[in-house]
Amino acid sequence: MNRSLLTRLGLYAAIAAPSMLLVATDQPFLIQVAIGTLISAILALAWDILSRTGQVSLGHAAFFGIGGYGSALLTPVLGPVLGWAAGILLCGLVAVLLGAVTLRLRRLYFTIATLSFSLSIQVLILVTPGLTGGSTGIMPPVIAGGSPPLQLLFVTGCLVVAAGVSDVFLGRRFRPAFFMIRNNPELAAASGVPVTRLKILAFAVSGMVAGLAGSCYCGLYGYVIPDDVFTTNWNVLPLAVTVLGGMDTTLGPIVGAVVLRLLEELARQAVGGVGYQVVYGAVIILFIVGLPEGLAGLGRVVLRRFRPPGEGTRIKARLAS
Amino acid sequence: MTGVRVRGCTVAFGGLRAIDDLTLDIPANAVTALIGPNGSGKSTFVNMVSGQIPPRGGQVLLDTDAVTGLRPDRIVHKGLARTYQVPRVPKELTIDEVISVPLLYARSDRPLPGGARSAADLARYCGLRPEVTTRCGRLSVSDLRRLEIARALACRPRVLLLDESMAGLSLEDTDQVIGLVRDIHASGVTVVVIEHVMRIIARLCSHAIVLNQGRLLAEGPPPQVLTMASVREAYLGKGFTL
Amino acid sequence: AAQQQQPIKIGVPLPLTGPLAGGGNQILWGIQYAADEVNEAGGLFGRKIELIVEDTKGEPNTSAGVAAKLTAQDKVDAVVGGFGSTADFALLSALQRSEPIFVHPGSSSVRLEETFGKNDWYYHVYIWDYHRQKAAVNFFKSIPGVKTLAIAFEDKLYGTDGAKFTEQYAKEAGLDVVMKEPFRAGTPDFSPILNRAKGLNPDVLFVIGYSGDNIQVARQAAQLGIKPKLLVTQGAGEKRSDFGPAGDNVVVIDLWSAKQTTPGLAEWVKKAEAKRGAEVVSSAVQGYVAMQTLTDAAKAAGSWDRTKILANLGSMTFDTPYGKVAYTPSEMGGKHQLITEKSMIAVQYKPDGGQEVVWPAEKAAAKITYPAQ
Amino acid sequence: MNRFEASLERAGYGELVVIPQLAIQVSGGEMLVLLGPNGAGKTTALKALVGDVDVGRRALRLDGADLSGTPGWRLAHAGIAFVPDGARCFGTATVHENLRGAFEATHRHADAASRRRLFDRAFDLFPILRQRLDQLAGSMSGGQRQMLAIARALMIQPKVLILDEPTAGLAPKLVEELFEALGRIKTTSGCAIVMAEQNFAAAVSVADHCLVLDEGRPALAGTVEQVRSNEKLRVAYLGL
Amino acid sequence: MTTAVIQAVLLALSMAALYAAVAAGLTLTVGVTRIINFAHGEFVMLGAFLTYWLYTRFGLSPWFGMAASGVALAILSAAVYRGFLARVLKQDEHNQLLATLGLSILILNLAIIAWSPDPRVMQAPPLLPTLNLGGVTVPGNNIAVALVGLILFVAMYAIRNYTRYGTQMRFASDDPTLAAHAGINVDRVFELSFVIGGAAAGVSGGLVALVLYVQPTIGVDLVIRAFAIIALGGLGNIPGALIGSAILALTEGLTSTFVPQGGSWGFGIAFVILLLVLVVRPSGLFGKQAHP
Ligand SMILES: Nc1ncnc2c1ncn2[C@@H]1O[C@H](COP(=O)(O)OP(=O)(O)OP(=O)(O)O)[C@@H](O)[C@H]1O
Ligand SMILES: Nc1ncnc2c1ncn2[C@@H]1O[C@H](COP(=O)(O)OP(=O)(O)OP(=O)(O)O)[C@@H](O)[C@H]1O
Ligand SMILES: CC(C)C[C@H](N)C(=O)O
Ligand SMILES: [Mg+2]
Ligand SMILES: [Mg+2]
Numbered sequence A: 001m002n003r004s005l006l007t008r009l010g011l012y013a014a015i016a017a018p019s020m021l022l023v024a025t026d027q028p029f030l031i032q033v034a035i036g037t038l039i040s041a042i043l044a045l046a047w048d049i050l051s052r053t054g055q056v057s058l059g060h061a062a063f064f065g066i067g068g069y070g071s072a073l074l075t076p077v078l079g080p081v082l083g084w085a086a087g088i089l090l091c092g093l094v095a096v097l098l099g100a101v102t103l104r105l106r107r108l109y110f111t112i113a114t115l116s117f118s119l120s121i122q123v124l125i126l127v128t129p130g131l132t133g134g135s136t137g138i139m140p141p142v143i144a145g146g147s148p149p150l151q152l153l154f155v156t157g158c159l160v161v162a163a164g165v166s167d168v169f170l171g172r173r174f175r176p177a178f179f180m181i182r183n184n185p186e187l188a189a190a191s192g193v194p195v196t197r198l199k200i201l202a203f204a205v206s207g208m209v210a211g212l213a214g215s216c217y218c219g220l221y222g223y224v225i226p227d228d229v230f231t232t233n234w235n236v237l238p239l240a241v242t243v244l245g246g247m248d249t250t251l252g253p254i255v256g257a258v259v260l261r262l263l264e265e266l267a268r269q270a271v272g273g274v275g276y277q278v279v280y281g282a283v284i285i286l287f288i289v290g291l292p293e294g295l296a297g298l299g300r301v302v303l304r305r306f307r308p309p310g311e312g313t314r315i316k317a318r319l320a321s
Numbered sequence B: 001m002t003g004v005r006v007r008g009c010t011v012a013f014g015g016l017r018a019i020d021d022l023t024l025d026i027p028a029n030a031v032t033a034l035i036g037p038n039g040s041g042k043s044t045f046v047n048m049v050s051g052q053i054p055p056r057g058g059q060v061l062l063d064t065d066a067v068t069g070l071r072p073d074r075i076v077h078k079g080l081a082r083t084y085q086v087p088r089v090p091k092e093l094t095i096d097e098v099i100s101v102p103l104l105y106a107r108s109d110r111p112l113p114g115g116a117r118s119a120a121d122l123a124r125y126c127g128l129r130p131e132v133t134t135r136c137g138r139l140s141v142s143d144l145r146r147l148e149i150a151r152a153l154a155c156r157p158r159v160l161l162l163d164e165s166m167a168g169l170s171l172e173d174t175d176q177v178i179g180l181v182r183d184i185h186a187s188g189v190t191v192v193v194i195e196h197v198m199r200i201i202a203r204l205c206s207h208a209i210v211l212n213q214g215r216l217l218a219e220g221p222p223p224q225v226l227t228m229a230s231v232r233e234a235y236l237g238k239g240f241t242l
Numbered sequence C: 001a002a003q004q005q006q007p008i009k010i011g012v013p014l015p016l017t018g019p020l021a022g023g024g025n026q027i028l029w030g031i032q033y034a035a036d037e038v039n040e041a042g043g044l045f046g047r048k049i050e051l052i053v054e055d056t057k058g059e060p061n062t063s064a065g066v067a068a069k070l071t072a073q074d075k076v077d078a079v080v081g082g083f084g085s086t087a088d089f090a091l092l093s094a095l096q097r098s099e100p101i102f103v104h105p106g107s108s109s110v111r112l113e114e115t116f117g118k119n120d121w122y123y124h125v126y127i128w129d130y131h132r133q134k135a136a137v138n139f140f141k142s143i144p145g146v147k148t149l150a151i152a153f154e155d156k157l158y159g160t161d162g163a164k165f166t167e168q169y170a171k172e173a174g175l176d177v178v179m180k181e182p183f184r185a186g187t188p189d190f191s192p193i194l195n196r197a198k199g200l201n202p203d204v205l206f207v208i209g210y211s212g213d214n215i216q217v218a219r220q221a222a223q224l225g226i227k228p229k230l231l232v233t234q235g236a237g238e239k240r241s242d243f244g245p246a247g248d249n250v251v252v253i254d255l256w257s258a259k260q261t262t263p264g265l266a267e268w269v270k271k272a273e274a275k276r277g278a279e280v281v282s283s284a285v286q287g288y289v290a291m292q293t294l295t296d297a298a299k300a301a302g303s304w305d306r307t308k309i310l311a312n313l314g315s316m317t318f319d320t321p322y323g324k325v326a327y328t329p330s331e332m333g334g335k336h337q338l339i340t341e342k343s344m345i346a347v348q349y350k351p352d353g354g355q356e357v358v359w360p361a362e363k364a365a366a367k368i369t370y371p372a373q
Numbered sequence D: 001m002n003r004f005e006a007s008l009e010r011a012g013y014g015e016l017v018v019i020p021q022l023a024i025q026v027s028g029g030e031m032l033v034l035l036g037p038n039g040a041g042k043t044t045a046l047k048a049l050v051g052d053v054d055v056g057r058r059a060l061r062l063d064g065a066d067l068s069g070t071p072g073w074r075l076a077h078a079g080i081a082f083v084p085d086g087a088r089c090f091g092t093a094t095v096h097e098n099l100r101g102a103f104e105a106t107h108r109h110a111d112a113a114s115r116r117r118l119f120d121r122a123f124d125l126f127p128i129l130r131q132r133l134d135q136l137a138g139s140m141s142g143g144q145r146q147m148l149a150i151a152r153a154l155m156i157q158p159k160v161l162i163l164d165e166p167t168a169g170l171a172p173k174l175v176e177e178l179f180e181a182l183g184r185i186k187t188t189s190g191c192a193i194v195m196a197e198q199n200f201a202a203a204v205s206v207a208d209h210c211l212v213l214d215e216g217r218p219a220l221a222g223t224v225e226q227v228r229s230n231e232k233l234r235v236a237y238l239g240l
Numbered sequence E: 001m002t003t004a005v006i007q008a009v010l011l012a013l014s015m016a017a018l019y020a021a022v023a024a025g026l027t028l029t030v031g032v033t034r035i036i037n038f039a040h041g042e043f044v045m046l047g048a049f050l051t052y053w054l055y056t057r058f059g060l061s062p063w064f065g066m067a068a069s070g071v072a073l074a075i076l077s078a079a080v081y082r083g084f085l086a087r088v089l090k091q092d093e094h095n096q097l098l099a100t101l102g103l104s105i106l107i108l109n110l111a112i113i114a115w116s117p118d119p120r121v122m123q124a125p126p127l128l129p130t131l132n133l134g135g136v137t138v139p140g141n142n143i144a145v146a147l148v149g150l151i152l153f154v155a156m157y158a159i160r161n162y163t164r165y166g167t168q169m170r171f172a173s174d175d176p177t178l179a180a181h182a183g184i185n186v187d188r189v190f191e192l193s194f195v196i197g198g199a200a201a202g203v204s205g206g207l208v209a210l211v212l213y214v215q216p217t218i219g220v221d222l223v224i225r226a227f228a229i230i231a232l233g234g235l236g237n238i239p240g241a242l243i244g245s246a247i248l249a250l251t252e253g254l255t256s257t258f259v260p261q262g263g264s265w266g267f268g269i270a271f272v273i274l275l276l277v278l279v280v281r282p283s284g285l286f287g288k289q290a291h292p
Helices: A001-026 A029-053 A060-078 A080-101 A107-126 A150-169 A175-183 A185-190 A195-218 A232-245 A251-270 A275-290 A294-307 A309-318 B042-049 B072-078 B095-105 B119-125 B141-153 B171-186 B198-204 B229-236 C021-040 C061-075 C083-094 C110-116 C131-142 C157-172 C191-200 C211-224 C240-247 C267-274 C284-299 C306-315 D042-049 D072-080 D095-106 D112-125 D127-131 D142-153 D172-188 D226-231 D231-238 E002-033 E039-058 E061-087 E093-115 E140-162 E164-175 E176-181 E186-211 E219-234 E238-260 E262-280
Strands: B004-013 B016-026 B031-035 B059-062 B080-082 B161-162 B190-194 B208-210 B215-219 C006-013 C051-055 C078-080 C103-104 C123-124 C150-153 C176-184 C202-208 C231-232 C253-254 C317-318 C323-326 C345-349 C355-359 D003-013 D016-027 D033-035 D054-062 D080-083 D162-164 D192-196 D209-214 D217-223 E131-133 E136-138
Touching: A001 A029, A001 A150, A029 A060, A029 A150, A029 A232, A029 A251, A029 B059, A029 B208, A029 C061, A029 C176, A029 D172, A060 A080, A060 A107, A060 A195, A060 A232, A080 A107, A080 A195, A080 B119, A080 C157, A107 E093, A107 E262, A150 A195, A150 A251, A150 D054, A175 A185, A175 A195, A175 B095, A185 A195, A185 B072, A195 B161, A195 E131, A232 A251, A232 A275, A232 E093, A251 A275, A251 A294, A275 A294, A275 E061, A275 E093, B016 B042, B016 B161, B016 B208, B016 B215, B031 B171, B031 B198, B042 B080, B042 B161, B042 B190, B042 C006, B080 B141, B095 B119, B095 B141, B119 B141, B141 B161, B141 B171, B171 B198, B171 E136, B171 E164, B190 B198, B208 B229, B215 B229, B215 D226, B229 D172, C006 C021, C006 C061, C006 C284, C021 C051, C021 C267, C021 E136, C051 C061, C061 C078, C061 C083, C078 C284, C083 C103, C083 C110, C103 C284, C103 C306, C110 C123, C123 C284, C131 C157, C131 C202, C131 C231, C131 C253, C150 C157, C150 C191, C150 E039, C157 C176, C157 C202, C176 C191, C176 E262, C191 E002, C191 E238, C191 E262, C202 C211, C211 C240, C240 C345, C253 E131, C267 C284, C284 C306, C284 C317, D003 D042, D016 D033, D016 D042, D016 D192, D016 D209, D016 D217, D033 D042, D042 D054, D042 D080, D042 D162, D042 D192, D072 D080, D072 D095, D072 E176, D080 D142, D080 E176, D095 D112, D095 E164, D112 D127, D112 D142, D112 D172, D142 D162, D142 D172, D172 D192, D209 D226, D217 D226, E002 E039, E002 E136, E002 E164, E002 E186, E002 E219, E039 E061, E039 E093, E039 E186, E039 E219, E061 E093, E061 E186, E136 E140, E140 E164, E140 E186, E140 E238, E164 E176, E164 E186, E176 E186, E219 E238, E238 E262
Parallel strands: B031 B190, B031 B208, B080 B161, B161 B190, C006 C051, C006 C078, C078 C103, C103 C123, C150 C176, C150 C202, C202 C231, C231 C253, D033 D192, D033 D209, D080 D162, D162 D192
Antiparallel strands: B004 B016, B004 B059, B208 B215, C253 C345, C317 C323, C345 C355, D003 D016, D003 D054, D209 D217, E131 E136
C-alpha cells in the first residue's frame, strides 16, 4: 500500500518534471507547445476513464466546451476558485444527464449519440447569445496573468490532478468492475455491481476532467468562440491520443499526447507547408497497423522481454509437469 | 438457510412463454436439481430469479423476502448468486480481480465458505490451479467454470444457482466440482444445479425439479423423479439408464 | 559587411490548413509575391528578405506556439501574417510579449481592435467588421429605390457580427431590415431562406457567408426561379467563373477588384497574374499590401531600425493596389488601420460572364443594373 | 471411401505450445473420438486441423488430395465441416437463415431439391428447429443452439465432420438421439467423423476409434475395443 | 401557405435523398464491418471532384461522371481495404475508428494540396427538366438526386437481401471465425462490402457535384449526417436509413423554413431528435433490439 503510493507519487513527479525543466530553461515556443500538449493529455485521460466502462465517446468536445464556458462565465460572478469549481460541476451535471440518456446505447449507437450531443450543444450556444455570448464568443479571465511559464505550471498541476483521478479509477475498487461492465454488464450486475450507477459515475468524472481541460484551454488567451472549443477536433483528439498512447492506463494518454504532438512537429519540420497534415494522417494509420496496442502495449512487450520468467513460460511448465 | 419460492410467474418472449405461470418451491437446506429438456426454461428461470428478466406477474421470494422486480445487483445483495452457462469474463482481468469485484460490491456480512478471507483463498477453495494473477484470457473452459463458481461465491450468497457448471468437464474435474458443491452446501448455502448429466444429479442432489415448456413437470427425490414415465419421455429418452 | 548580408527574417504565421486555409493560402501568395519583388530588385539595403512560413491551422494554441517560435527561436525581424480572429487573438497575445513589428493582413473582429489596436507595433491592413458593413449599407443607400433589406448570415463569428453591424447601420440610414436569418456555413440547402425571402420580396437580399455559401445561394436561387431584385454578397475569395449564369447581376462587396479604376493598377494586375498563372483575388492583395507597406517603410528608413520603421509605417502614404492609402486611427480604438469603408467597392457580375465595379462612383467603370431583371 | 489424414506440429497460442505433435487418420464411415481430461488440448487439436490456432506445421489429406495449404474457409468447400464448442451460431440471423446461408455458401449451383433434402434431414434430426425457423439464433436456449450448430454443419454435406463436445448441454434424450443420428450419418453418407467428447459412455456406442490426449500428447490410441480392454488406461483416463 | 409547406417539404425530401445517397453505401458497410468509416465522406468528396473534372475538362455528362466515380471509388476502396483496413478490422473498435479518421485526414489534405481549398461549381446543364406545379418548383437536378439516391438504396437493399452475398455479409459480421468455418471467405466478403460501399460513395459524390459546390471539405458534414441517419434507422437496416434521412432532412428543412432563426436551430434540432429516438429505441427505429 505504502509502496504503491510512493511509486505513484514518483510517477506524478516524473510527469511534472519535464514541465518544470521547460519553465526553468525558459523556452517560449516549447512552453506553448507543452501547454497545448498537456491540455490534450488531460482531455484524453477524461476520455479514457469513460472508455473503461465500454462507452466510446465522440462527444467530449461538449464537456470540454461546457467546462471552459462554464468557468469563464461563472468566474466573474463567483470568483476564480468557486467559478472553476462551479463550471466543472456543471460539466459533471450535464454528464450525468447525458449518461442517463445514453445508458442503454451500445457501441456505435453510443458513439453516434455522443457525437450528436456535441453538435447539439454547439448549436445551443449559437442560439443563446444573451447567456453565452453566442457565436461572437466570450472573453474569459486569463490564467496566471497570461504568463506562459506560470500557465504551464498551472496546467501541469491540473494534469497531475487528472492523473490522480485516473489512477483512482484504475484502482482495485473500480478497474475490475469497470472492465466487467464494459465486457459483460450482466455479469457485473450478477456480481452485485450497480452497473447504472457506476456507468454514470464514470460519465460524471470523465465529464468533469474534460471540463477541467476546457477550463484550462479557455483561460489561456482571453478570448474564445464556440467554434474554437465545440469542434470535432476536440471530439477526435482524445480518441487519437489515447489509442496511440495506450488505453486503460494513466501514462498512455499522457505519453500519447506528447508523442502525437512530437510527430506533428517533426512532420512540420520535415515537410512543412500543407503537406505535414498528410504525413500526420499517414502516421496515424501506420501506428495503428504497426502498434495496435499503442505505445503502452509496446512498452509491455519490451518489459516482458527484460523479465525472463514470464507468464507464458509458467503455464508451459505446468503443462509439462 | 433460505429457499426460493416462485408464485405464478410468467416470462414470455413474443408469443413464446418460456416460463408459463410457474409456481414452485426450492427447499432450503438442500442441493436441488433443476432439469428439463433443452429450451424448457431453466436458464430463463435463473434469469428471472436473479432479476435479469423480471417476470410478468407473479412473485419471486427469497425465503420470505419478495425480490420481484428488483435490480439484479440488489438481488445479489439480498443473498442470491448465480453462474452463467457460458462464462464470458473480461480477458484482460486476472482471476484475482474478477473475484474481487463481488467481494467489494456485494455488500453482506455473511462469511465466505471454507473460511476463505480473500480472492486467492476463494480461488484455491474452488480448485483453480493457475495463479491468481493469471489473466482470464488464458484460462481453459474448466478453469473458467471454476472461476465462475468462485465469483458467485464471492457474492456471499444464501442461495446459489449453478447453470450447467459441469457441462463438458472431465470425470475427474466433475468429481472435484461435485465435492466443491457439497462443501458449499455444507457451509449453509442453498444450491440449485442445472445439469444434463444425470450421473451428477443422482450423486449430488436430494431434490429434483423437472421443467417442461416452462411448466413444472415433476418434482421429488431424484431416484423417484428420474424413473417417472413422463420425465423419461420428455427428457431422458427410452434408452436411459443411470 | 558580412553583417549586412544577413537576410531580414520575416515570420509569416497563417492558417494553411483547416477551415480558413483558403484565405490563408491566398494571403501567403500575396506576401511571397511582395517579398519576391523586393528580392528581385536586390533586396532591402542589400539584404534579402527571408520568409519563415508557419501553419497555424487556424487554432489558437498552435498560433500562440508559432508566435513564440517565430519571436523567441527564429528571432524574426518582423511578423507579417495572421488570418481568422480567434486564432489571431492568441497570436497577438503571444506576440505582445516581444512586441515585434507586426503587420496584420487579415482578421476583422473588433475584439482584436479593442484589445490590441492601440499598440504602436501593431498595424492592421484588413477592414474591421463595421467598416465592411458600413460600406455595404452605404452602397445600398446609393441605389435609388432601395428601401428594404433582407439579411441572411452564416451563424458563426463572421456572419453574426456582420449581420449585427449591417442592421445597425441600415437602421441609421433609414433602410428597413425585413429579415435577418442565420444559416449554417456549408449547408447544402438554402431553399428555406430563399423561400422566406421570396415571400418578403425585399429590395436587396444580402448574404454574409463564406465563398461556398455565396455560390450556393446564387445557384439555388436560379434553380428555384427565385429572383430577388438584387442579390448582394461579401467577397470571400470566390471568382466570377464559379457562379456561371447563376451569378448574373449578383453584386459582391469587396475590398478590391482587378477592375477598379486605380491609376497603375491594370499594369500591376497583368504582372501579378502572369506570375500567379491565375486570377489574383482580393485576399491575395491583402497579403501583398501588408508586406509592401512594411518593405516600403523599411526602405524609407534606410536600415532595419525598429523605431524608424514603425514611425514610417505610421506616417507614410503607400501607393498600393488599393490606391494611395495610409495607416490611420479607427473608431474602436485602433491606432493603425489601413483599409476602411472608404476604400471598399461593389462589383456586379455581368451576364456576359464579366464583372464591373459599380460603386463607389470614383472607382466605378459601369452603372449598376437594378432591379436585376 | 473417404480417407482423412492429418498431422500437426507445435499447435498452440503464440508462445504457448499445447500440442507438440499429433497425427490422426479416419476413414469414411468411421468415427474417431478424442478423449482426455480438461485442458488436455482436444479443442486446440481440432482447431489446429481447421487452421484456427497457431500451428508450426500442418498436413491435411482428404481422399489423397493435399489440403495442407488450404485456408480455413476453403476446407468447408472441400467437405470438411467444423462445429466448434460453445454452441456457436450466427446470433443475429434466424434459424432458417443460419441453415440456408450455410448451404448457399458451399453449394453454388445446387438445385432446390437437394436443398430441401438437406433441410429435411436436419429437421428429422432436430424437430425443434422446424418449429423455430424464424427465431433469432441468439435468443435460443443453449441446447437449441447446439442443435442448430450441428445442423448447420450438416448442411454442407460434409465428407469429414469435426465436432467439439457436441453433447455438452444437450438433454440426455437428445444425446442419445444425436449419437444415433451420427451413427446413421457416418454409415449412410460415408462421412468420417472426428469428435472430442467427455461423455465416453455414450460415444463408444457409435465410435470406432479412440484417441486419448494427455497434456497435449497422445497417451493411447486404437480401436474402441482395444481401449476398453486396456484396464490400466481405462481407469486412469476414462474412469470406467 | 399550403404551397409554401408543400414546396418546403418537397425540397427537404430532395435533400433527404442526397443525404440518403451518401448514407446508402455506408449502411451496407457499417452493417457488415461495424466500422464507422469516417473516410466515407472523403470518398464522396473524391467522387464529386471526379465528376466535376470529367465534366469541366472533357465535357462528359454527369451521368457518366457518376458511373465513373462509382468505378473509381470501388477500386480505391479495394486498394484501401487491402492496403491496411483488412488488418485493422481484426483490432478493436477504437482502433478502427481512429484508422478511418487517419485515412480521412490523409485524403482530405491530399485533396487540399492537389486542388486547393476553394469551392468550385460544376456548371453542367440540369440533368432533368425542372418540375413546376402550381407555384411549387422542384429543380431538375434535385429530381435526379432523388432518383439516383433511391436507386442506390434499392441496389443496396437487393444486394443485402436477395443475393447470397447478403447473407454471407451478415454471417461474416456476426462471427467471422464461425463464418469461415461455414465456408465463407470472410476477407473477401468484407472487401466486397467495402467496395460496394465505396462505389455507392462515388456515385453519391456525383450527386453532390450536381447540387452542391465541390470542395475538399464537403465530406465532413455529410458523413456526420450519414452516421446520424444510420443510427436513426438502425445499423445496417437499409429501409430504416431511408426513413432516417427523411426525418433528418424534414426536421432541418422545416425548422429552417418556418421557425425564426431556424437556420441555426435546424441542425441542432435534427440531432436532438436523433438522441431522443435513441433514448426510446436504443437500436434505432428499425434496428433489431440487442440480443444476448
Ligand atoms: N430472448 C429470447 N427471445 C426469444 N426466445 C427466447 C429468448 N430467450 C429464451 N428464449 C426461448 O425460451 C425457451 C427457454 O429457453 P431457456 O434458455 O430458458 O432454456 P433452457 O431450459 O435453459 O435450455 P438448455 O438446457 O438448452 O439451456 C427456449 O425455447 C428459447 O428458445
Ligand atoms: N486462447 C487461449 N490462449 C492461451 N491459452 C489457451 C487458450 N485456449 C486454451 N489455452 C490453453 O491450452 C490448453 C489446452 O486447452 P484446450 O481447450 O485445447 O483443452 P481441451 O482438451 O479442449 O479441454 P476441455 O475439455 O476443457 O475443453 C489449456 O491449458 C488452456 O489453458
Ligand atoms: C472570413 C474572413 C474574411 C475572416 C473573418 N472576418 C475573421 O476575422 O475571422
Ligand atoms: Mg440453459
Ligand atoms: Mg475443449
